[in-house]
Amino acid sequence: KAGVTQTPRYLIKTRGQQVTLSCSPISGHRSVSWYQQTPGQGLQFLFEYFSETQRNKGNFPGRFSGRQFSNSRSEMNVSTLELGDSALYLCASRDGAGIGEQFFGPGTRLTVL
Amino acid sequence: DQQVKQNSPSLSVQEGRISILNCDYTNSMFDYFLWYKKYPAEGPTFLISISSIKDKNEDGRFTVFLNKSAKHLSLHIVPSQPGDSAVYFCAAVNNAGNMLTFGGGTRLMVKP
Numbered sequence: 389k390a391g392v393t394q395t396p397r398y399l400i401k402t403r404g405q406q407v408t409l410s411c412s413p414i415s416g417h418r419s420v421s422w423y424q425q426t427p428g429q430g431l432q433f434l435f436e437y438f439s440e441t442q443r444n445k446g447n448f449p450g451r452f453s454g455r456q457f458s459n460s461r462s463e464m465n466v467s468t469l470e471l472g473d474s475a476l477y478l479c480a481s482r483d484g485a486g487i488g489e490q491f492f493g494p495g496t497r498l499t500v501l
Numbered sequence: 502d503q504q505v506k507q508n509s510p511s512l513s514v515q516e517g518r519i520s521i522l523n524c525d526y527t528n529s530m531f532d533y534f535l536w537y538k539k540y541p542a543e544g545p546t547f548l549i550s551i552s553s554i555k556d557k558n559e560d561g562r563f564t565v566f567l568n569k570s571a572k573h574l575s576l577h578i579v580p581s582q583p584g585d586s587a588v589y590f591c592a593a594v595n596n597a598g599n600m601l602t603f604g605g606g607t608r609l610m611v612k613p
Contacts, residue, residue: 392544419599431545431590431603444599478544480601489535490601492544 390415392481392493400499406467409496413460413481419443420462421490422454425476434477437462466498474500504528505593507604514611520578522607524591527572531593535601536565536576539588548589549576581611 393412401407413420422434433446437456454464460481466473476497480490506525514520524534532553537545551558551565551574558565564577578585588608592601 421600423601423603430605431592431601433600433602436599438599446600476542480544489547489550491547492537494544495542497542 392479392491394477394479394493394496396496397494398497398499400501401469402501403469403471405469406465407469407498409464409466409477409479409498411462411464411479411481411493413462413479414491417481417483417491418460419482419490420456420460421480421482422462422464423478423480424448425478425495426472426474431478434464469500471500474498503605504531505591505602505604507589507591507607509607510605511608511610514581514609516583516611516613517580520576520581520585520609520611522576522578522589522591522609524574524576524604525572526574526593528593528595528602529572530595531602533594534565534567534574535592535594536563537590537592538585539590539606545590578609581609583611583613585609586611 395410419438421436425431436444440456451467456462476495478495480492482490535550536548539545549560549563551567567574588606590606591604
């Protein structure tokens with residue numbers, strides 16, 4: 389099976405712009421979660437989607453949003469970018485049934501100038 | 502409030518010796534724990550997990566121990582190899598299972 393894929397891998401934006409990141413989960417996985425990794429805050433949970441519905445949300449402002457499509461692919465959007473949004477954004481998938489390990493993609497490195 | 506803590510930001514070990522990485526948690530609702538390994542510019546790779554109904558889980562060179570009363574878990578790597586050099590994160594999941602809470606990570610350096 390192919391792993392989790394994320395596009396693009398690298399992105400440079402300027403303050404005030406908006407950005408959309410994409411994630412394709414492992415085939416058959418219905419749950420997709422997003423995480424932000426920064427040097428200061430570590431790995432923090434953004435939100436999780438399961439069967440096109442947001443099932444859980446972390447403590448991030450409303451500028452961060454996401455969605456999931458019927459094929460389980462997910463997108464994450466950040467509007468009105470701030471310098472502090474520079475981070476590695478990681479997507480993880482799992483089959484969604486019960487507790488189990490999440491499998492991570494390589495991440496998208498976002499730099500906000 | 503950090504619910505999962507890895508108090509050692511770094512650890513250096515000689516090749517062939519044992520590496521012990523520690524993790525503490527505060528939330529009693531956590532009942533599943535995982536260890537991930539991360540190289541720079543890559544996503545975390547799952548290593549090993551343990552359910553709260555167990556106190557030990559072993560997979561090859563990796564063993565995770567869980568002490569529920571102390572809210573403490575540890576990852577043992579025996580023998581350590583230079584390729585094990587990476588950042589190791591412990592993570593915890595509550596019984597809903599849909600959100601990982603990560604510790605801050607421990608950078609392991611295995612010297613040849």
